[in-house]
Amino acid sequence: xxxxxxxLSPFVRKVRAAIHEMGLDSRIAFxxxxxxxxxxxxxxxxxxxLGKIPALELDDGSSLYDSPVICEYLDGVHDRPRLxxxxxxxxxxxxxxxxxxxxxxxxxxxxxxxIAVRPEALRWDDWIAAQKGKIARAxxxxxxxxxxxxxxxxxxxxxIACALGYLDFRFAADRWRDRRPALAAWFETAAKRPSISSTxxxxxxx
Amino acid sequence: xxxxxxxLSPFVRKVRAAIHEMGLDSRIAFxxxxxxxxxxxxxxxxxxxLGKIPALELDDGSSLYDSPVICEYLDGVHDRPRLxxxxxxxxxxxxxxxxxxxxxxxxxxxxxxxIAVRPEALRWDDWIAAQKGKIARAxxxxxxxxxxxxxxxxxxxxxIACALGYLDFRFAADRWRDRRPALAAWFETAAKRPSISSTxxxxxxx
Numbered sequence: 277x278x279x280x281x282x283x284l285s286p287f288v289r290k291v292r293a294a295i296h297e298m299g300l301d302s303r304i305a306f307x308x309x310x311x312x313x314x315x316x317x318x319x320x321x322x323x324x325x326l327g328k329i330p331a332l333e334l335d336d337g338s339s340l341y342d343s344p345v346i347c348e349y350l351d352g353v354h355d356r357p358r359l360x361x362x363x364x365x366x367x368x369x370x371x372x373x374x375x376x377x378x379x380x381x382x383x384x385x386x387x388x389x390x391i392a393v394r395p396e397a398l399r400w401d402d403w404i405a406a407q408k409g410k411i412a413r414a415x416x417x418x419x420x421x422x423x424x425x426x427x428x429x430x431x432x433x434x435x436i437a438c439a440l441g442y443l444d445f446r447f448a449a450d451r452w453r454d455r456r457p458a459l460a461a462w463f464e465t466a467a468k469r470p471s472i473s474s475t476x477x478x479x480x481x482x
Numbered sequence: 483x484x485x486x487x488x489x490l491s492p493f494v495r496k497v498r499a500a501i502h503e504m505g506l507d508s509r510i511a512f513x514x515x516x517x518x519x520x521x522x523x524x525x526x527x528x529x530x531x532l533g534k535i536p537a538l539e540l541d542d543g544s545s546l547y548d549s550p551v552i553c554e555y556l557d558g559v560h561d562r563p564r565l566x567x568x569x570x571x572x573x574x575x576x577x578x579x580x581x582x583x584x585x586x587x588x589x590x591x592x593x594x595x596x597i598a599v600r601p602e603a604l605r606w607d608d609w610i611a612a613q614k615g616k617i618a619r620a621x622x623x624x625x626x627x628x629x630x631x632x633x634x635x636x637x638x639x640x641x642i643a644c645a646l647g648y649l650d651f652r653f654a655a656d657r658w659r660d661r662r663p664a665l666a667a668w669f670e671t672a673a674k675r676p677s678i679s680s681t682x683x684x685x686x687x688x
Contacts, residue, residue, distance in 0.1 A: 372547065
């Protein structure tokens with residue numbers, strides 16, 4: 277299988293961390309793609325018409341996207357403990373947390389497009405503030421449930437760790453740890469897991 | 483249960499169409515929310531810290547999001563044929579199609595924010611063109627697989643129908659049917675299903 281992505285994308289990091297947890301590294305080739313919405317990549321577009329990363333090309337030539345679909349697919353092809361609980365409250369909890377963390381990533385990426393891709397004269401401060409407001413509320417919500425995060429490592433926790441790592445990478449000046457000590461303490465431990473530490477965007481950016 | 487949403491949102495329409503197909507209408511109260519990223523709604527934010535619709539409040543007071551998670555959750559609480567195939571190629575096909583259709587919706591909503599929410603002086607034509615490019619490529623991809631859409635109705639087909647309906651509602655001038663006759667023919671039939679026809683945004687907008 278072939279994974280299209282950038283090591284700087286938090287969504288790609290989530291999939292790569294999941295692959296590491298699943299022990300599937302040797303079965304999936306990473307294909308680096310550099311693109312933005314306004315500078316698409318033709319090869320990626322053949323794997324995912326939306327031009328988004330990650331996209332997973334299967335051995336039969338077909339492709340899967342987006343990142344939650346890729347993670348669920350891969351979770352069915354390894355023999356370690358499942359990262360997506362099969363059913364019941366644990367599954368909805370994990371999928372809701374993944375959606376919350378993905379929402380932090382989405383908002384963060386939109387801010388990046390606004391401040392690093394869009395021409396300076398066309399930037400809108402209210403948009404940036406609104407997206408950062410989404411991130412702040414999501415972080416407050418995670419702080420409130422941080423005490424429940426200490427158990428096993430599943431797709432929800434992986435997504436949260438990758439979202440927090442993205443904030444450290446792109447928005448360190450916003451100091452998300454301030455007033456969120458429980459979440460910060462959880463992340464300090466989670467960031468040391470090999471699946472998380474080995475996929476840090478800082479490793480690729482330096 | 484309580485579903486937060488706007489009848490104009492294609493993601494909300496997807497969930498409402500799924501609820502109709504599942505026969506769950508009587509168990510879920512619809513709570514209308516009007517918001518944009520820069521004009522959030524405090525009640526919605528309590529159900530979903532990201533401030534996005536749809537959000538589903540369960541009977542125990544907890545909430546689920548985003549729309550794929552809500553659809554999968556609800557698919558486990560009814561006794562009609564499943565909208566998400568349980569496993570295997572049919573499941574990945576349905577989830578990939580849902581992601582493709584959701585990507586059309588995402589791009590369309592971003593264009594709407596650009597042309598209807600952002601101050602006129604700050605609009606960026608390249609951004610609009612890029613998002614419309616994503617939509618066009620996704621539509622071309624759906625045209626190529628339209629011959630395979632004729633079978634049953636699942637979450638992938640529901641999502642595609644809602645994405646196409648959103649294009650008709652917001653971007654009729656772009657004439658997506660031109661050069662996509664197979665997809666147009668499929669949609670002409672799909673749009674007549676009660677779950678799709680009864681949730682059309684035009685019904686709420688007039």
